Amino acid sequence: MNDTENTLTPWERLQLIRLKERPTINDYIPHIFDEFYELHGDRCYGDDAAVLCGLAMLEGKPVTVISHVKGRNLNENKKVNFAMPHPEGYRKALRLAKQAEKFGRPVICFIDTPGAFCGIEAEERGQGEAIAKSICEFMELKTPVISVVLGEGGSGGALAFGVCDELAMLSNAIYSVISPRGFASILWKDATREKDACNMMKITAEDMLRLGVAEHIIDEPLGGAHIDLCKTAENIKEYLLNVIAEKSQKSIDVLLNERYTKFRKIGEFEIRQKEELLGNE
Amino acid sequence: MFEDIFQVVKTRFNGGNREKEQDVVSDTTIPENIIFKCPRCRTTLFEDDYIRNNKVCPSCNYHGRLSARERIKITADKNSFVEFDKDMISKNPIEFPGYEKKQEALRSQTGLSDAVITGECRIRKIRVVIAVMDASYMMASMGSVVGEKITRAIEYATENKLPFIAFTASGGARMQEGMVSLMQMAKTSGAVARHGDAGQLYITVLTDPTTGGVTASFASLGDIIIAEPKVLVGFAGRRVIEGTIKQRLPDDFQLAEFQLEKGFVDMIAERKKMRSVLSHLMILNNYRPEEI
Numbered sequence: 001m002n003d004t005e006n007t008l009t010p011w012e013r014l015q016l017i018r019l020k021e022r023p024t025i026n027d028y029i030p031h032i033f034d035e036f037y038e039l040h041g042d043r044c045y046g047d048d049a050a051v052l053c054g055l056a057m058l059e060g061k062p063v064t065v066i067s068h069v070k071g072r073n074l075n076e077n078k079k080v081n082f083a084m085p086h087p088e089g090y091r092k093a094l095r096l097a098k099q100a101e102k103f104g105r106p107v108i109c110f111i112d113t114p115g116a117f118c119g120i121e122a123e124e125r126g127q128g129e130a131i132a133k134s135i136c137e138f139m140e141l142k143t144p145v146i147s148v149v150l151g152e153g154g155s156g157g158a159l160a161f162g163v164c165d166e167l168a169m170l171s172n173a174i175y176s177v178i179s180p181r182g183f184a185s186i187l188w189k190d191a192t193r194e195k196d197a198c199n200m201m202k203i204t205a206e207d208m209l210r211l212g213v214a215e216h217i218i219d220e221p222l223g224g225a226h227i228d229l230c231k232t233a234e235n236i237k238e239y240l241l242n243v244i245a246e247k248s249q250k251s252i253d254v255l256l257n258e259r260y261t262k263f264r265k266i267g268e269f270e271i272r273q274k275e276e277l278l279g280n281e
Numbered sequence: 282m283f284e285d286i287f288q289v290v291k292t293r294f295n296g297g298n299r300e301k302e303q304d305v306v307s308d309t310t311i312p313e314n315i316i317f318k319c320p321r322c323r324t325t326l327f328e329d330d331y332i333r334n335n336k337v338c339p340s341c342n343y344h345g346r347l348s349a350r351e352r353i354k355i356t357a358d359k360n361s362f363v364e365f366d367k368d369m370i371s372k373n374p375i376e377f378p379g380y381e382k383k384q385e386a387l388r389s390q391t392g393l394s395d396a397v398i399t400g401e402c403r404i405r406k407i408r409v410v411i412a413v414m415d416a417s418y419m420m421a422s423m424g425s426v427v428g429e430k431i432t433r434a435i436e437y438a439t440e441n442k443l444p445f446i447a448f449t450a451s452g453g454a455r456m457q458e459g460m461v462s463l464m465q466m467a468k469t470s471g472a473v474a475r476h477g478d479a480g481q482l483y484i485t486v487l488t489d490p491t492t493g494g495v496t497a498s499f500a501s502l503g504d505i506i507i508a509e510p511k512v513l514v515g516f517a518g519r520r521v522i523e524g525t526i527k528q529r530l531p532d533d534f535q536l537a538e539f540q541l542e543k544g545f546v547d548m549i550a551e552r553k554k555m556r557s558v559l560s561h562l563m564i565l566n567n568y569r570p571e572e573i
Binding site (some may be wrong): 054 | 359360364369370371372373374375376377424425428429453455456457459460461462463464465466467469470471472474475478493494496497498499500501502507516517518521522525526530534535543544545547
């Protein structure tokens with residue numbers, strides 16, 4: 001990564017990834033994959049436009065692609081519900097992940113969502129269950145799974161596509177437990193402190209490496225991914241080719257153990273000292 | 282996303298909180314705390330009688346919240362509970378200002394090390410590993426300690442071929458621990474998957490309130506999902522949804538009965554029958570009572 005990008009604050013990066021010029025999955029697909037066939041529907045309820053799934057060819061190797069879909073303008077965003085999936089979106093993704101497992105195709109997940117949709121119908125159709133199931137099944141999916149955060153990775157709605165063998169962040173992407181606005185409104189009861197929240201939440205690509213959540217940072221061109229779409233797509237593609245080649249060499253047992261361990265070791269705790277215990281009595 | 286939990290709860294459940302109970306236990310004679318007024322039907326009764334009835338209102342069947350200790354006391358066979366990881370406390374992964382201080386204060390106030398108690402016990406002589414969340418500790422939000430203790434408990438159950446029962450309650454992920462808390466969803470769910478692979482039974486008992494990241498992970502993954510009557514179970518907070526749709530939600534939205542109707546809960550069981558239900562379900566899944 002170059003020095004200029006490194007100096008951007010988390011808040012500046014959030015502004016950058018919210019630019020309407022920021023490339024979305026629909027911009028990247030033709031640059032990264034040779035063929036792409038979109039596959040629709042969860043076979044239960046319907047098809048969720050906020051989640052894009054399909055079969056693609058990556059340098060002559062078939063892969064399954066799963067992604068949140070952001071729009072580039074209001075009309076597009078209305079259609080894809082601002083990249084906030086309903087339960088059927090997660091169920092579609094899981095259906096195609098299981099299909100990938102059956103045919104031994106690697107799964108590539110692109111994360112780009114503020115979070116799962118919060119609404120009556122989403123609750124009625126089991127948003128919580130859909131995400132839980134996705135997390136649980138991806139943990140044991142018997143094929144390599146690679147996740148890339150393209151822009152915004154928010155909350156459980158992002159994690160549903162983030163249980164993987166390796167997670168990469170575009171250099172300006174963020175990944176967070178909740179949106180900075182939500183964080184400010186919950187913890188400080190003041191949504192206008194979004195900027196403070198953003199800068200303290202530890203949500204940048206470097207933070208993710210440090211916390212053990214991500215393993216790799218994919219460089220964006222100076223000024224952000226939108227400055228040179230081709231170059232950004234090329235960087236993503238190069239990363240995917242390398243990491244899939246590496247993960248494909250491992251036996252499934254080794255892969256699944258490493259995947260479990262990757263998440264198993266995240267957490268910061270200690271054993272309480274005797275002094276404090278005595279103090280309490 | 283879950284900011285309303287605290288608000289809603291204040292109005293819906295202003296009875297049966299821990300402070301009141303402690304006052305009674307310590308024989309403090311403050312008149313207001315001798316009487317319990319049911320937040321649902323407004324019936325009044327002696328706090329002692331309410332506690333003796335396991336914090337269930339005898340006239341309308343309102344199930345008040347229990348602390349983790351109270352839950353264990355009415356669930357496990359007498360003297361059978363052995364606690365795991367009782368001194369595990371969290372660090373401050375994103376250096377959230379004042380987080381350590383708040384934890385310290387809560388620990389001495391509640392006597393808990395964090396929002397969950399885990400351990401092994403017997404229910405009607407059947408060996409079982411349990412995790413019980415306690416909403417009085419930061420609304421039982423899931424951070425490093427909750428995630429780690431639950432994961433360890435499940436792994437212990439897997440290794441020892443034991444069933445696992447989670448009594449869930451949570452406002453969701455613990456914001457103050459940032460991304461680390463979100464990752465606990467993956468950690469606990471992974472442990473559940475392995476426990477299932479080992480052919481073991483996992484039962485979740487949804488108690489008030491089960492929401493957010495806990496609903497979107499291990500709480501929704503039970504082989505059998507039981508809920509107490511009328512408890513709040515959902516993913517998104519009520520106020521968040523109301524903000525999205527710009528209208529008031531019906532009162533029964535996201536209650537256990539709603540989840541039953543929508544197909545996300547296997548059954549609703551009353552507190553007084555819980556031990557019996559759990560032991561029978563374990564027997565039906567080939568676990569046997571053991572004579573000690």
